[in-house]
Amino acid sequence: MSWVSTSPLQLIERETVVSRAPLCPEIQLHLVTHTCRLWRATDRDLEALELADPFWAFAWAGGQAIARYLLDHPEEVRGRKVFDFAAGGGIQGIAAALAGASCVAANDLDPIALHAASMNADLNGVHLDLAGGDLVGDPLAEFEVVLAGDAFYGSEAPAVLKWLCRLAKAGKRVLLADAGRGFIETEGLLGLAQFETPTDEDSDGTRLRPTWVYTPNP
Ligand SMILES: C[S@@+](CC[C@H](N)C(=O)[O-])C[C@H]1O[C@@H](n2cnc3c(N)ncnc32)[C@H](O)[C@@H]1O
Known part of the structure; x- marks a missing residue:
């Protein structure tokens, strides 16, 4: 079958399978697994689909860790x-909801x-x-809790962390997760939970990633 550009909804339906994230079997997600052809897609395939890297199609270690933490600590x-x-x-x-x-x-x-988040919510x-x-x-004035799972990559990561720390100082509950990717300093953060997160996000087979859920120190 050739790659055919189509609506986001059709693309997500066609190129993913409904699966459960290993750390949060309560939650179903449209995921790209090793049985999906997107798993092996080249840059040229993604170009044909006019698709950026489909980060939405994986259950990242940080997202799984925050979701597990929230399901275990709904308060x-x-x-x-x-x-x-x-x-x-x-x-x-979805875990928060x-x-x-x-x-x-x-x-x-x-x-x-x-689109994927909305379909997964459904x-x-x-x-x-x-x-x-x-x-x-942004001060996110209307929100009380801010989540950031696996959101720290590249040169932007320290600025994102600074922003989250400012939000925490302003009184919001901030929960972030990092799987030791090395883009942020975690010394000043308070560890709330640690998980050995099963993940196949690296496309090199399933493995366990030690993943921390943190909150900025007050
Ligand atoms: C590794 S994925 C993690 C997704 C999800 N949090 C999880 O853990 O499953 C990182 C996501 O961050 C998004 N992203 C990167 N920079 C962003 C920014 N400045 N604002 C909003 N989203 C951003 C990307 O598009 C991507 O979907």
């Missing part, structure tokens, strides 16, 4: 307004990620408000 979000930064497929936001958040906004730069019988664009630096 963190129950009745509160939650903002899911760099949501990807929305696993953390399942844990009783009053509303959850999923934010991502990639418009396809927002699979789990919850709703996510969708927020596109780069909101790093």
Whole structure:
């Protein structure tokens, strides 16, 4: 079958399988697994599909860790307004909604990620408000809890962490997760939980990634 560019919804339906993230079997997601041809897609294939790297199609270690933490500690979000930064497929936001958040906004730069997050929310019988664009630096005035799972990559990572620390100082509960990727300094953060997260995100077979859920020190 050749790659045919199509609507985001059709693409997600056609190129993913509905699976469960290993750390959060309660949650179903449209994921690219080793049985999917997107798993082996080359840059040229992605170009033919006019698709950026499909980060939304994987259950990243950080997202799984925050989701597990919220399912185990629903009091963190129950009745509160939650903002899911760099949501990807929305696993953390979906967990927040399942844990009783009053509303959850999923934010991502990639418009396809927002489609995936919305479709994944439907699979789990919850709703996510969708927020596109780069909101790093925004005071997020209407939100009480901010989630950031596996959101620290490249030269932007320290600025993202600074922003999250400012939000925490302003009184928001900030939960972030890092799987030791090395882009942020974690010494000043308070560790809330650690997981050995099964993940196949690196396309080189399933393995366990030690992953911490942190909150900025007050
Ligand atoms: C590794 S994925 C993690 C997705 C999800 N948080 C998880 O753990 O499964 C990183 C995501 O961050 C998004 N992203 C990167 N920079 C961003 C920014 N400045 N604002 C919003 N999203 C961003 C990417 O599009 C991508 O979906």
